[in-house]
Amino acid sequence: MDMESTATAIGVSVPVLRFLLCFVGTIPVGFFHRFIPGGPTGKHLYAALTGALLSYLSFGFSSNLHFFVPMLVSYGSMVLYRKRCGLITFVLAMGYLIGCHVYYMSGDAWKEGGIDATGALMVITLKVISCAINYNDGLLKDEDLRESQKKNRLIKLPSLIEYVGFCLCCGSHFAGPVYEIKDYLDWTEGTGIWAKSEKGTPSPFGATLKALLQAGFCMGLYLYLSPQYPLSKFTDPTYKEWGFLKKLSYQYMAGFTARWKYYFIWSISEASIIISGLGFSGWTNLPSPVARWERAKNVDVLGVEFAKSSVELPLVWNIQVSTWLRHYVYDRLVQKGKKAGFFQLLATQTVSAVWHGLYPGYMIFFVQSALMIAGSRAIYRWQQSVNPTLKNIFMLLNFLYTLLVLNYSCVGFMVLSLHETLTAYGSVYYIGTVIPVVLIVLGNIIKPKSAKSKARKEQ
Structure with a gap:
């Protein structure tokens, strides 16, 4: 595709056109998820790799490096200091996002019809914070938790491939929506509301x-x-x-x-x-x-x-x-x-x-x-x-x-x-x-x- 002439024809910049193509590409990526072999592990790998590929095609190699900073900070805090991993992740991941906001001044680019990876980083920041807080909540007693905390808390640490798949699945980090890792794991493994029932499989x-x-x-x-x-x-x-x-x-x-x-x-x-x-x-x-x-x-x-x-x-x-x-x-x-x-x-x-x-x-x-x-x-x-x-x-x-x-x-x-x-x-x-x-x-x-x-x- 001649990106420049196509972008000019529809009245957007080349980076925006590239983003829109990848963004629409999340739909077929989501559709083929159900057909991936290899059980949950295969689906986690597919989610991680397709998410990273869409990010690369849309924003370039550096965007994926930006995304992995808060992802690794969060996972590292869950491994090393579970008792405070939620607070650590909130401060460091949000701090890194603020630093990127200041450095890239993405709001100016958005006003002028441009785009960068900061918007996707915003979604990933929310995902990694919620994951760490839910793992933190797994240490608390039931009487100290609200209903939403009981529903979303994590008792055991997700594997690294589960975690990366959660962060990048279906390109949802491009513009949301934000969802809970507990729901992502249940969906991938076919448990919870996604388990087979007499009502059948819902058609999307x-x-x-x-x-x-x-x-x-x-x-x-x-x-x-x-x-x-x-x-x-x-x-x-x-x-x-x-x-x-x-x-x-x-x-x-x-x-x-x-x-x-x-x-x-x-x-x-x-x-x-x-x-x-x-x-x-x-x-x-x-x-x-x-x-x-x-x-x-x-x-x-x-x-x-x-x-x-x-x-x-x-x-x-x-x-x-x-x-x-x-x-x-x-x-x-x-x-x-x-x-x-x-x-x-x-x-x-x-x-x-x-x-x-x-x-x-x-x-x-x-x-x-x-x-x-x-x-x-x-x-x-x-x-x-x-x-x-x-x-x-x-x-x-x-x-x-x-x-x-x-x-x-x-x-x-x-x-x-x-x-x-x-x-x-x-x-x-x-x-x-x-x-x-x-x-x-x-x-x-x-x-x-x-x-x-x-x-x-x-x-």
């Missing part, structure tokens, strides 16, 4: 086709909208001349447009994990059981665009990373017998910001998201304490609030620089920062007299 083809159709639609819409809503507009002199509502609507459309790119990427990764069989998550309880494929799901498009509350967003956007943050950061910051508060939320969002990169835009966005969720919780508490008519009004307010603050906040995530972020925020009088802060303050002053405890727990 319908769910795979659905994911591919979604990917095609998302990419088509993104290619149509992106030339109309460039990020450069925020520093354009004509933008400054617009009125308040026009600026606010442009922020909404810029965020709306950018999200379709992520929907496309996650739909492709979902297809590759589903067709491999790893995406299977059990059967429905209907009279005629239907296979569920939620383990591969990383986004619920309609759930994001029509979220009734900001609290719902982590459940529908980058779902597997949000689950990882809950299990390995948020829950572990809550002391036994106590409830989580704003500190745990802010700390979790800060870890997420650092994981994405050290750009001011990321930091501001994730602090903003913590404020956004806290403000939405205040609305929800009032909503639960009023009569049905007023409750519907509060539900509408929470929806509109989420729509406004999300698209205001995500400008920082897109433009990255401090100047551009503050320019865009300031152009609409920081409305998406002021409103959440006001709601948080009012929520602590005007407390509902009778809020449903169950609703509070859900929030």
